Amino acid sequence: MTLEHKVRGVDHTAFPTFDPAATVRFYRDVLGFPVVHSICAAGWGPDDHPDFIHFFFDIGNDDRIAFFYYFGLEPVHTQERGDVHAGFGPEVPEFFVRSRHLAIHVDDQDDLVEYRRRVDDSAWPVEMQIQHETIESIYTHDPNGYMVEFTRAMRPVTPQEDLDANLTIDALLDVVAEPEPSFGKLLARKAELIVERAADWELARQGAEA
Amino acid sequence: MTALYVLDVPENTAVAKVAAESGATVGKIGPYFEITADGPIVVDRRATGCRHAVWYSCVAGVAGGRIVQHDKDALRVDPA
Numbered sequence: 367m368t369l370e371h372k373v374r375g376v377d378h379t380a381f382p383t384f385d386p387a388a389t390v391r392f393y394r395d396v397l398g399f400p401v402v403h404s405i406c407a408a409g410w411g412p413d414d415h416p417d418f419i420h421f422f423f424d425i426g427n428d429d430r431i432a433f434f435y436y437f438g439l440e441p442v443h444t445q446e447r448g449d450v451h452a453g454f455g456p457e458v459p460e461f462f463v464r465s466r467h468l469a470i471h472v473d474d475q476d477d478l479v480e481y482r483r484r485v486d487d488s489a490w491p492v493e494m495q496i497q498h499e500t501i502e503s504i505y506t507h508d509p510n511g512y513m514v515e516f517t518r519a520m521r522p523v524t525p526q527e528d529l530d531a532n533l534t535i536d537a538l539l540d541v542v543a544e545p546e547p548s549f550g551k552l553l554a555r556k557a558e559l560i561v562e563r564a565a566d567w568e569l570a571r572q573g574a575e576a
Numbered sequence: 577m578t579a580l581y582v583l584d585v586p587e588n589t590a591v592a593k594v595a596a597e598s599g600a601t602v603g604k605i606g607p608y609f610e611i612t613a614d615g616p617i618v619v620d621r622r623a624t625g626c627r628h629a630v631w632y633s634c635v636a637g638v639a640g641g642r643i644v645q646h647d648k649d650a651l652r653v654d655p656a
Binding site: 563565567 | 586
């Protein structure tokens, strides 16, 4: 049975900041994201930081990114790598430190170029731009060290990619349920699932279109 | 029999085409190319024109063999 899918995207995703001035400059003044909500919480938090401001920027589609600023709270770690929320020691590989990010969607190349222009004119210029056959993205870090991506699709997603994603996940769950999961085992299990399901999927889809 | 499965999306079609030119048999199963051969399957990366993102994510499944090379030069699947 398929569960009815009723959710409506990202209400908000929230991050702490120790520098609300730079955060507002980056999101509101550089990117042009409207401030759409804020909460002034007096004595709501625990004893060591009772007062905080929770403020929100619109990231399109009525979705929002939000920040917490805690009066009187000093940065909680001294690691050189990471962001203001999480610090990482030298034992953590760089790819892992850089893996977590927020990707914001834009419609087309003109819009991607426009956001590139905005951040390049700021103190937080684009650090990396990638384009391949399916997507084009730019990346920077915000004033808090959080990685932000802007991305556009080079072509619409096809229905068979949804099938493929589901076969990947089913194969992955089978493989990680066994000892010593590996990429080779995943591809072998996925081949079995393709043989079992791919032809039927196409017939069902053709039937639905007819 | 070695089988390599590749999803049929626009950027992957060159992988199936080059595999066929290299002597493999290319059929379809649902929306996947089914590339089969009695011996190894070898695909020359430069002949496909694929760049790294597509090249390194084009394999959907492997049956009856295993990948012994998948680098900037070629994809090679040897029989098990």
